[in-house]
Amino acid sequence: MPTKLNKDSDKANTITRRDFIGRSAAMASIFAAPMIIPASARGADGTVAPGNRITIGQIGRGIMGRGHLSRLTHDSEVEVIALCDVDKSRLDEGMAELASAYADRTENGTYKGCTAYNDYREVLARDDIDAVVIVTPDHWHSPMSIHAAEAGKDVYCEKPISITIDEGRQLVEAVRRNNRVFQNGSQYRTHPVIRRACDFIRTGGLGKVKAAFTLWGDLGGFIGAERFHPYAAAINPEVTARSFATMDFALPGEPTPEGLDWNLWVGPALWRPYNSLYHINPWPGVVPWSFCEDFGAGPSTWYHSHAADVLHYALGYEESGPVECIHPGSNAFPTLTCKYANGELLHLVRGWDEVKNLYGAVPDTAVLDGNFGGVVVGERGWLTTMSGGSGVTGGPEELMAEYNAWEHDVALGDKDHHGNWFECIRTRNKPHSHEGIGHRAASLGHLTMLTYKLGRSLKWDPLNEIFPEDEQANRLLRRARRTPWRI
Amino acid sequence: METLIAILRVYDWGGDRGSLMAIDASIVAAYGNAEKLAEIEQALLEVLQSEAPIPAKEYICRQLALIGTDRCVPVLAAMLPDAELSDQARLALEAIPTTLADEALRAALDKVEGDQRAGIVNSLDERKKRLVTSTEHLDANEIK
Structure with missing residues (x-):
C-alpha cells in the first residue's frame, strides 16, 4: 500500500494532507460546523508543501479533459498522479502535457510522476489518490462517480452527472453514504457575478418570481453538422x-x-459497434456521443445542464424539482413548461426571441444574448443569469438602479469552480454544486426529455422522485446496464 | 402498421432510424388505450421471434421496456441465455414491473452461466433497490 510522507518536517509532529483529509472526513460526520484551515495550508499563498497537495487522478482526456488537465497542473494545491483514458493516443498526449507542465516540479524533486491507465478501476484502487476528476462520455458519469465514492475518493464530475434519474439518485446516496466531497462541473454556478444575480432573485429582488426561461432545442443543431x-x-x-x-x-x-x-x-451502455461519430468531434467540437441516447443526454449535455442548477439556485429549488412538466401539445403554453410547487413556471424556449415573441415576458428592447443561464421574471421586473454576451441584464430602470450596486460583466475567467472543490476537500464542506444539486440539475433535463419522448404532460413528485400514478413514465426512470456492469 | 413492421423486420446496423419514428409515434398515441397497445406489442413480438437483425430486436426491446406486459415476458426470458441478445432482453425485463418478470429473471439463473448470469443478478438487484426507501433526507446534512 503506497504511503506518502511529509518530507518537510518530522512525521510524528506533522499532519499530512492525507491524514488531514482522512480525519476531516471522519470528523465531518460528528460535527456540523466547517473547520477553519489556515490559508497557507489551503495553498492561498502558494506555499503548499508537496506532501500536502491533494493528489488527483483524472479519468478522461478528450477535448474537455485537456482543459481540466491544464487547470489542475497549473495549481499549486494539487498534483495529478494518475491519468486514464481508453484511447491510448489521447492518453499519450495527456501524459506529454503532464510531463511538460510538471517539468519544474520534476526537476526540483517534488514530483514523483504520473502513471497512465486504460482502466479507471486501477486508478480507484490506488490508496495514494485523494480525488478523481471524471471527464468521460455522459453514460460513464454516474457509474464512475459511484465507484469512486465507494473507493473513498472525492469527485469532480462533468455535467450532466447522469443519463437517468435513478442513477443520479444512486450517485447522491453513494456520495453521502461514503462522506465524499462531490462537485458537479457546472462552472458558471461558481462565478461571483452569476451567484450575485441568483442571490438577488432568491432574496426577493424581483418580488415574487412568476416565470423563468431557459433554452432547449432539437437534435437538428447537432446532427446537422458536416x-x-x-x-x-x-x-x-x-x-x-x-x-x-x-x-x-x-x-x-x-x-x-x-x-x-x-x-x-x-462500458455499461448497450453495445454499439465502433463508429467515429460517437468518438471524434474535431476541435472545437466536444461531446461527440451526446446525440445517442445510450451515451449522452442531447440538449441537456449541450447547454441545459449548464443552466439548470443556476436557475434552480435563483428559484430556490436546488434540491427539488418541478411538480409537473407540461407538454406543449396540451396547449397550456406554447413551449414545454415546468411548473414548481409555489407556482413558478420554467418555460423552455428554442431561442431568447421566444421570451418576447411567444410570451411577451420582457420588453422588446431587452437584451438577451448570453448563454448557460436564463431569464427570470418577477413582479418587480426581470433579470438574466447568463454568462457571455452582455452579461447580466434586466429591467425596469428602477430595479436595475438597485441592482447597479452589483457587478454586471460575467468575465468567464473569474470563476474558480475547481478551487471551490479543492477548498471543500480540505474543509469537508459542501461545494457550490454538490451531488444533490448536480443530480437535480441533471434530473430537470431528463424530465424534459421524457416529457418530449412520451409526448404528454407528466406529474412529478420531487420528494419521492417518481411520476405519481404513471406506471409507464416510471419505467423510464432507469435503464438496464450491459453485462457485467453494475453500480 | 403492417408497412412499418415490414421496415422494422430488416432494420440493421446503418439502417434508417427515421423510418421507425412512425412506430414511436404510434406508441405515444396509444397511451391509455390498452387494446391498441396490445396490438402493437403483439406485432413487435412477432418480429422479435423472427430472424430479424439485432438492431431490430434491440429497438423492439426498448419499446417493450415502455409498453411490455406479461405477454412478452416468456419471449424475453427465452432470449436471456443468448450472448448477443441477453442485454437487450434485460433492458425490457428489468423495466416491466410485474411479478412474472421477476420470476422469469430468477428462473433464468438456473439456466444461464457467465456474463449473462451476472447481468441477470444485476437486474434482480436493481429491481430490489426500487423497494428500498431513499436515504437522501436522512443524510442530507451529513457533510457540513
Whole structure:
C-alpha cells in the first residue's frame, strides 16, 4: 500500500494532507460546523508543501479533459498522479502535457510522476489518490462517480452527472453514504457575478418570481453538422432532427482505431459497434456521443445542464424539482413548461426571441444574448443569469438602479469552480454544486426529455422522485446496464 | 402498421432510424388505450421471434421496456441465455414491473452461466433497490 510522507518536517509532529483529509472526513460526520484551515495550508499563498497537495487522478482526456488537465497542473494545491483514458493516443498526449507542465516540479524533486491507465478501476484502487476528476462520455458519469465514492475518493464530475434519474439518485446516496466531497462541473454556478444575480432573485429582488426561461432545442443543431453527412442514410436528419430527445441510432460499424479500448468505452451502455461519430468531434467540437441516447443526454449535455442548477439556485429549488412538466401539445403554453410547487413556471424556449415573441415576458428592447443561464421574471421586473454576451441584464430602470450596486460583466475567467472543490476537500464542506444539486440539475433535463419522448404532460413528485400514478413514465426512470456492469 | 413492421423486420446496423419514428409515434398515441397497445406489442413480438437483425430486436426491446406486459415476458426470458441478445432482453425485463418478470429473471439463473448470469443478478438487484426507501433526507446534512 503506497504511503506518502511529509518530507518537510518530522512525521510524528506533522499532519499530512492525507491524514488531514482522512480525519476531516471522519470528523465531518460528528460535527456540523466547517473547520477553519489556515490559508497557507489551503495553498492561498502558494506555499503548499508537496506532501500536502491533494493528489488527483483524472479519468478522461478528450477535448474537455485537456482543459481540466491544464487547470489542475497549473495549481499549486494539487498534483495529478494518475491519468486514464481508453484511447491510448489521447492518453499519450495527456501524459506529454503532464510531463511538460510538471517539468519544474520534476526537476526540483517534488514530483514523483504520473502513471497512465486504460482502466479507471486501477486508478480507484490506488490508496495514494485523494480525488478523481471524471471527464468521460455522459453514460460513464454516474457509474464512475459511484465507484469512486465507494473507493473513498472525492469527485469532480462533468455535467450532466447522469443519463437517468435513478442513477443520479444512486450517485447522491453513494456520495453521502461514503462522506465524499462531490462537485458537479457546472462552472458558471461558481462565478461571483452569476451567484450575485441568483442571490438577488432568491432574496426577493424581483418580488415574487412568476416565470423563468431557459433554452432547449432539437437534435437538428447537432446532427446537422458536416461530420454527420456521410451517415445520412442511418441518421435521416430530415426526420430525426426534429426530435427534442436523444435517439437510439444504429450507426454502421467501422474499424476500431488502434489503441482504443472500445469495449471499455461502451462500458455499461448497450453495445454499439465502433463508429467515429460517437468518438471524434474535431476541435472545437466536444461531446461527440451526446446525440445517442445510450451515451449522452442531447440538449441537456449541450447547454441545459449548464443552466439548470443556476436557475434552480435563483428559484430556490436546488434540491427539488418541478411538480409537473407540461407538454406543449396540451396547449397550456406554447413551449414545454415546468411548473414548481409555489407556482413558478420554467418555460423552455428554442431561442431568447421566444421570451418576447411567444410570451411577451420582457420588453422588446431587452437584451438577451448570453448563454448557460436564463431569464427570470418577477413582479418587480426581470433579470438574466447568463454568462457571455452582455452579461447580466434586466429591467425596469428602477430595479436595475438597485441592482447597479452589483457587478454586471460575467468575465468567464473569474470563476474558480475547481478551487471551490479543492477548498471543500480540505474543509469537508459542501461545494457550490454538490451531488444533490448536480443530480437535480441533471434530473430537470431528463424530465424534459421524457416529457418530449412520451409526448404528454407528466406529474412529478420531487420528494419521492417518481411520476405519481404513471406506471409507464416510471419505467423510464432507469435503464438496464450491459453485462457485467453494475453500480 | 403492417408497412412499418415490414421496415422494422430488416432494420440493421446503418439502417434508417427515421423510418421507425412512425412506430414511436404510434406508441405515444396509444397511451391509455390498452387494446391498441396490445396490438402493437403483439406485432413487435412477432418480429422479435423472427430472424430479424439485432438492431431490430434491440429497438423492439426498448419499446417493450415502455409498453411490455406479461405477454412478452416468456419471449424475453427465452432470449436471456443468448450472448448477443441477453442485454437487450434485460433492458425490457428489468423495466416491466410485474411479478412474472421477476420470476422469469430468477428462473433464468438456473439456466444461464457467465456474463449473462451476472447481468441477470444485476437486474434482480436493481429491481430490489426500487423497494428500498431513499436515504437522501436522512443524510442530507451529513457533510457540513
